[in-house]
Amino acid sequence: SIRGVCCLLCALVLWDSFSTCLLSPEKNVALKGTATQSSQYDSYGAAGNAIDGNRNTKYTDGSCTHTKQDSKPWWRLDLQDVFTVTSVTITNRGDCCSERIDRAEIRVGNSLDDNGNQNPLYTVLLSLLCNWTMGRYVNVVLPEPDFLTLCEVEVNGHASSGWCW
């Protein structure tokens, strides 16, 4: 019957959704991305240091990023694909200047307008770091002139499919 066919299709769609979610467990998807930033302060502060899998907070050990004193310093992660982002965890610099991160905004979305800094606001740092959204780019931006330093940025998420959340 028509109704039977509809029920079968519905069940298949639900199963596809369920199995897709099971097959793409949540993990740190930042590690396979690429990073860039508004400027680089010196040879220690490369953008990729925030996604090297190392939370070391001592700047001169070479695992943190560092911009120059830009008018609106930013760091951008390209996840290379759209992911469902479930949380973002930032490891701040520990040897100096930890207050610089206080006003950081995290933005997640698919636009590169204004270097990605116009994507929807995911959270303001030091508020709730747990929210679900979809996007390819993850930006950390300071809305005022300062240096931006990040020692590690971990983005938990999973592959996005049309049927999965």
Ligand SMILES: [Ca+2]
């Ligand atoms: Ca690091």
